Amino acid sequence: MNKNFTLEVIKVLLLFFFVLLMGINILQLNNMENRLILSASKIESILETNKQTMISIEKLNSKIQSGVSVKNGSNNGTEDKKTPQPEARKWLHPEVKNYLVEEKDFVLTPPEAKTDGVIVRYYGTDPKGFNPLTVNDANLSECIKNYASESFATHHRNNPSLWRPMLAERVEITDDYKEYTIYLRKDVKWHKPAVDWSNPRYDWLKGDHYVTSKDVKFTIDLILNPQVECASKRNYYQDLEYCKVLDDYTVIFRWKTKTYNSINFTLGLEPIPEFVYGYDEYGKPYPKENLGLKFNEHWYNMKFVGCGAYEFVSYEPGVAIKLKRNEEYYDEKPAIKELVWLIYGDTVQNVLKMKSKELDFIGLTSTQYREEILNGKADSPFKNGQIHHQKFLVSSYSYIGWNADNFIFSDKRVRKAMTYAFNRKLLLENVFLGLGELTSGPFFVKAPAYDQNIKPYDFNLETAKTLLSEAGWKDIDNDGILEKNIKGEVKEFEFSLLSFGRSAEWKAAINIYKEDLLKLGIKMNIQTLDWAVMQKRMEDREFDAYTGSWTLPWEQDPYQIWHSSQADQPKSSNRIGFRNKEVDKLIEELRSTFEQEQRIKLYHKIHAIIHEEEPYTFFYSSMAVYTWQDYVKRVMLSKLRPHADSSPWYIDKSGMATDSGGK
Amino acid sequence: MIPTFFSISLIVFVIMNLAPGKPGGELLSAEGESGEAGGAKRQAYLIFKQQFNLDKPILFNLRFAIKTEEIEGYLMQIVNEDGKTSGKYIIRAQDILEDYGEYSVPHLIKIINKTENSKIRHMAISYLSQNAQRRIINPYATELDEKTKEENKEIDAENLYLRDLTYKLDSPEEQQQAVVQKWNEWYDKTKSRFAYSAPEKVYKFLFDTRFARYWWNLLHLDFGVSHVDKQPVIKTILSKIKYSLSLSVPAVFLAYIISIPLGIFSAVKQNTYYDRIISTVLFLLYSLPSFFVATLLLTYFSEGGGYYSVFPTGGYISRNAMEMTTLTQIQDVLWHLVLPLICMTYASFASLSRYARAGLLEVIRSDYIRTARAKGLSEFMVIGKHAVRNGMIPIITLLGTILPVVISGSVIIEYIFGIPGMGTLSINAIFNRDYNTIMGIQLISATLLLVGLLISDILYSIVDPRISFK
Numbered sequence A: 001m002n003k004n005f006t007l008e009v010i011k012v013l014l015l016f017f018f019v020l021l022m023g024i025n026i027l028q029l030n031n032m033e034n035r036l037i038l039s040a041s042k043i044e045s046i047l048e049t050n051k052q053t054m055i056s057i058e059k060l061n062s063k064i065q066s067g068v069s070v071k072n073g074s075n076n077g078t079e080d081k082k083t084p085q086p087e088a089r090k091w092l093h094p095e096v097k098n099y100l101v102e103e104k105d106f107v108l109t110p111p112e113a114k115t116d117g118v119i120v121r122y123y124g125t126d127p128k129g130f131n132p133l134t135v136n137d138a139n140l141s142e143c144i145k146n147y148a149s150e151s152f153a154t155h156h157r158n159n160p161s162l163w164r165p166m167l168a169e170r171v172e173i174t175d176d177y178k179e180y181t182i183y184l185r186k187d188v189k190w191h192k193p194a195v196d197w198s199n200p201r202y203d204w205l206k207g208d209h210y211v212t213s214k215d216v217k218f219t220i221d222l223i224l225n226p227q228v229e230c231a232s233k234r235n236y237y238q239d240l241e242y243c244k245v246l247d248d249y250t251v252i253f254r255w256k257t258k259t260y261n262s263i264n265f266t267l268g269l270e271p272i273p274e275f276v277y278g279y280d281e282y283g284k285p286y287p288k289e290n291l292g293l294k295f296n297e298h299w300y301n302m303k304f305v306g307c308g309a310y311e312f313v314s315y316e317p318g319v320a321i322k323l324k325r326n327e328e329y330y331d332e333k334p335a336i337k338e339l340v341w342l343i344y345g346d347t348v349q350n351v352l353k354m355k356s357k358e359l360d361f362i363g364l365t366s367t368q369y370r371e372e373i374l375n376g377k378a379d380s381p382f383k384n385g386q387i388h389h390q391k392f393l394v395s396s397y398s399y400i401g402w403n404a405d406n407f408i409f410s411d412k413r414v415r416k417a418m419t420y421a422f423n424r425k426l427l428l429e430n431v432f433l434g435l436g437e438l439t440s441g442p443f444f445v446k447a448p449a450y451d452q453n454i455k456p457y458d459f460n461l462e463t464a465k466t467l468l469s470e471a472g473w474k475d476i477d478n479d480g481i482l483e484k485n486i487k488g489e490v491k492e493f494e495f496s497l498l499s500f501g502r503s504a505e506w507k508a509a510i511n512i513y514k515e516d517l518l519k520l521g522i523k524m525n526i527q528t529l530d531w532a533v534m535q536k537r538m539e540d541r542e543f544d545a546y547t548g549s550w551t552l553p554w555e556q557d558p559y560q561i562w563h564s565s566q567a568d569q570p571k572s573s574n575r576i577g578f579r580n581k582e583v584d585k586l587i588e589e590l591r592s593t594f595e596q597e598q599r600i601k602l603y604h605k606i607h608a609i610i611h612e613e614e615p616y617t618f619f620y621s622s623m624a625v626y627t628w629q630d631y632v633k634r635v636m637l638s639k640l641r642p643h644a645d646s647s648p649w650y651i652d653k654s655g656m657a658t659d660s661g662g663k
Numbered sequence B: 001m002i003p004t005f006f007s008i009s010l011i012v013f014v015i016m017n018l019a020p021g022k023p024g025g026e027l028l029s030a031e032g033e034s035g036e037a038g039g040a041k042r043q044a045y046l047i048f049k050q051q052f053n054l055d056k057p058i059l060f061n062l063r064f065a066i067k068t069e070e071i072e073g074y075l076m077q078i079v080n081e082d083g084k085t086s087g088k089y090i091i092r093a094q095d096i097l098e099d100y101g102e103y104s105v106p107h108l109i110k111i112i113n114k115t116e117n118s119k120i121r122h123m124a125i126s127y128l129s130q131n132a133q134r135r136i137i138n139p140y141a142t143e144l145d146e147k148t149k150e151e152n153k154e155i156d157a158e159n160l161y162l163r164d165l166t167y168k169l170d171s172p173e174e175q176q177q178a179v180v181q182k183w184n185e186w187y188d189k190t191k192s193r194f195a196y197s198a199p200e201k202v203y204k205f206l207f208d209t210r211f212a213r214y215w216w217n218l219l220h221l222d223f224g225v226s227h228v229d230k231q232p233v234i235k236t237i238l239s240k241i242k243y244s245l246s247l248s249v250p251a252v253f254l255a256y257i258i259s260i261p262l263g264i265f266s267a268v269k270q271n272t273y274y275d276r277i278i279s280t281v282l283f284l285l286y287s288l289p290s291f292f293v294a295t296l297l298l299t300y301f302s303e304g305g306g307y308y309s310v311f312p313t314g315g316y317i318s319r320n321a322m323e324m325t326t327l328t329q330i331q332d333v334l335w336h337l338v339l340p341l342i343c344m345t346y347a348s349f350a351s352l353s354r355y356a357r358a359g360l361l362e363v364i365r366s367d368y369i370r371t372a373r374a375k376g377l378s379e380f381m382v383i384g385k386h387a388v389r390n391g392m393i394p395i396i397t398l399l400g401t402i403l404p405v406v407i408s409g410s411v412i413i414e415y416i417f418g419i420p421g422m423g424t425l426s427i428n429a430i431f432n433r434d435y436n437t438i439m440g441i442q443l444i445s446a447t448l449l450l451v452g453l454l455i456s457d458i459l460y461s462i463v464d465p466r467i468s469f470k
Helices: A002-076 A138-148 A200-205 A213-224 A231-236 A261-267 A288-296 A348-355 A366-374 A412-420 A424-430 A461-470 A504-520 A531-539 A581-591 A596-613 B002-018 B042-051 B068-079 B087-114 B118-131 B146-163 B173-194 B198-207 B210-219 B233-268 B273-286 B290-301 B319-323 B326-364 B367-375 B379-391 B393-408 B411-417 B422-431 B435-463
Strands: A118-123 A153-155 A163-165 A168-173 A179-184 A240-247 A250-255 A310-316 A320-325 A338-343 A361-364 A387-393 A396-402 A436-438 A483-486 A489-492 A494-500 A523-529 A545-551 A616-618 A620-629
Touching: A002 B326, A118 A361, A138 A310, A138 A320, A163 A168, A168 A261, A179 A213, A179 A261, A213 A231, A213 A240, A213 A250, A213 A288, A250 A261, A288 B042, A288 B146, A348 A361, A348 A366, A348 B290, A361 A366, A366 A620, A396 A412, A412 A461, A412 A596, A412 A616, A424 A436, A424 A504, A461 A504, A494 A504, A494 A531, A504 A523, A523 A531, A531 A545, A581 A596, B002 B210, B002 B435, B042 B087, B068 B087, B068 B118, B087 B118, B087 B173, B118 B146, B118 B173, B198 B210, B233 B273, B233 B326, B233 B379, B233 B393, B233 B411, B233 B422, B233 B435, B273 B326, B290 B326, B290 B411, B326 B379, B326 B393, B326 B411, B367 B379, B393 B422, B393 B435, B411 B422, B422 B435
Parallel strands: A118 A338, A494 A523, A494 A545
Antiparallel strands: A153 A163, A168 A179, A179 A250, A240 A250, A310 A320, A320 A338, A361 A620, A387 A620, A396 A545, A396 A616, A396 A620, A436 A620, A483 A489
16 A cells, blocks of 8 residues: 555656656757747848849949940950940831830839838738639739739839830830830849749759740730630730740730730730749640640649749738749839738728738728728827828729610610719718719729710709600509500519629618609619629629629720620620610720820710710719828829839838837 | 438539529629629630539430520520520520530531521531530640540640631631531531430430539549639648637637536536526527627737737737747747637537536436435535436537537638638638539538547447447
């Protein structure tokens, strides 16, 4: 008994001892790991500085060499060997002026900017991958494509009708605007793919890869390959006659017809790297017959390779997307070093994360705008200067679309009456908190295409009533609802409106509209739907009316939404079945007109006709409310999409107490 | 078990395919549609449909028996000469003709030879050049043998030839006739491809369908690829499971640890004030919806909430996790999980402790407990050793049914706290009409439910010697 007892005690003691040992062990391991991580980060920073010095040495070297050659030249008189300098390139048509103009009136990084720092933003849902052609996601192009991918040229920031060079240093366009000769820069490298380099399987990806005309050709071939799921892009290049490679850095695009859009499509083309997308994971090229299908689900789809100012670092589904500055970028580098987008679905977290400084820049929803800014307490960070905000008109508009194939809305007087009955001004000011501007036509309010002289119809139930009775709608049986005799059949004015269910403001607005319509004797049934269902209904044309919105590019081609050839296309954007011969003609003319003034005239004519026909009840262009932390400096919002391009911004936390400095 | 599994998959499959909305629509941002992205054209959509077998009928295939007149009717709708057909029917007819694929080829050939109407002939030929194309064998396989490769090259060459075998509507009559001639020649050569024997028909009837194809892949343990990101479904699910597990396992553990003692306590103190207070509080908690509590917790207890900034605002791990040691990483994850755990556990206290209480009460009244008391054992021994052991048997059964919940996660909690687990995955899959992912998740949880039931049955027999399977 006694012996047993001591044994037990010894056992317990031993156990205790072992637990203690284990605890110490864990602590030690933890300590070691800590040191390892510290030294790893040190090594990384040393490597970084090494790289920097290497780059500057190389620059110095090339400077010295060119300096020497110049000296030699001056010593030897007129005859000298020309060293390969960029100026030495030969142009095919030297007499043609370079279509690209350097942007001189814009400074990307002012001298006071800190070239460091991270900016953290919000990203709603997981992207559907990063495939540069098949993924057609507006959010993604604002995040990845804008920073990591690059086109031949792009619009000037201050004057969107001019183009500034990016990948191309010179573009020659023939007089008929059919042939584009593009000279690529010779010093643009693709980013290093973000793969695990310690794995020998990826050895075939190593080395420097330059952006060449081969990549351009590869991209165009893929876009035109019917196997690739990029139908909307393929549509753009339908009229391309050929894309010819002259040498490694010169490409010719020739178009069949003279269309204005060819400028956008040619200069806006973003090449993709063949050395990644043409091969499978083991470095074997894909066979021609299923290259397109393979490309749709390419092994690199969850990552991205570009050639822009930022390169892709990592994407963790549901967690974050990270980009870092491309230190080998050929042009002026932006100031912010790292871009991070946190991914989570729930927008409630937005404001909280903003207050805790986990996020640096977000757009507020209108509810949040009301709660935090309109009704916010004075000591809240949104009010006391810690977080700045700005309302910004986004190039888009909301509308109610009327199905022109429906017997009710085939009459333009009815459509107009519906607009007169929609109390737009009141709704915008009270329900939508004034976050927007009323619009009267299919173009962005602030774009030159929009005719400022055409004012939106005012709210007027009397006018609506007269219009309706002109169209033959009368209350025949005195039940308060209008009727019309159509081919011997008496039909009531009753229709249903499809509405996307997530917006509380729209819900309220439609209900007010419903009341107003009832005063006229019109019965409107509201169906709030899930987006996928609503889309299916619209594709199958099973609707009377719906609420929707379009986001617009700066210079819009109205063909997609307004041309009557699109009315019977499946999945087309002309869902309401708008057919108007005059507009068709104007749209076609617009497509082949290049003079700005003439174009604007045409745009205004289209605007006028559409305003008269009123196929949509145009509502408003919405405003986004952008907010950012005080330490994000020089925030400027650009006229063009993406509006919140962070390239000219910089982060300066020096004025800040360093206690909380977010995670 | 296998028949149950089969019928579960059948039911889920049919419901999913009948639900309104369809996959592959350009699912853009939830707020609306983007102007530049609209108007995806037919061809790419067809490839999409073929990849996911959406062009096949759902359960049974009767397409070998379609009539030429039917096809001609659809063509007439598409041509829409009198302008009376509304866009809705045109689009539907286009969809149907596309889906008919190879089955429509002999009929279309008949139509182009027979018809007088040049527009219909033109339309028929454009459908022919699309439907007569054969699909490349195993286009998504990583490795193909030489023979298939050769065959594929042949198919590709033929497809290229057929793709261009069309003419413009306004081209001269001779050219049109030449194209028709070429089609006839091609058809004479390949006629055998479109004539089906009786066994072939039976095979097509049963197996050339969406469901059969899906099951055939399932038998190879292939759940397919997601419609949205084109990644294998099983890979995505496996990568999400760790997030859900680290949330749900502690949640279940906590719920049991807390509610069983509570249940026992209230059984022992049955009908006293303690019992009543516990019951009231637990039922109050039970009736609070978790999304509400979650939002409250976030606004009051998270950083940026302003009241008690203790916990992080959602997420699974901090952004600088790469710079942490393992220990701090664990600590960080736990810190992130506190609020979601609270939300996931508090509601189950009520039911679990009720089960424990009821189980124990039943036992406490039985004879052997009275005997044990009569033996003179202490109350603690009576309850702890004799009663609890037997009283907890129903709780064990519950454990089995919890397994699928553990894996499939909590949709609401994960969504609100931004945890990228299975719950978030399934809600996104449903929003995107991502059939393969939904099916994958459903089937995995169905399997787990069946396994869980089996486990609880086995546990029963182990714990309670009175139950046996003989």
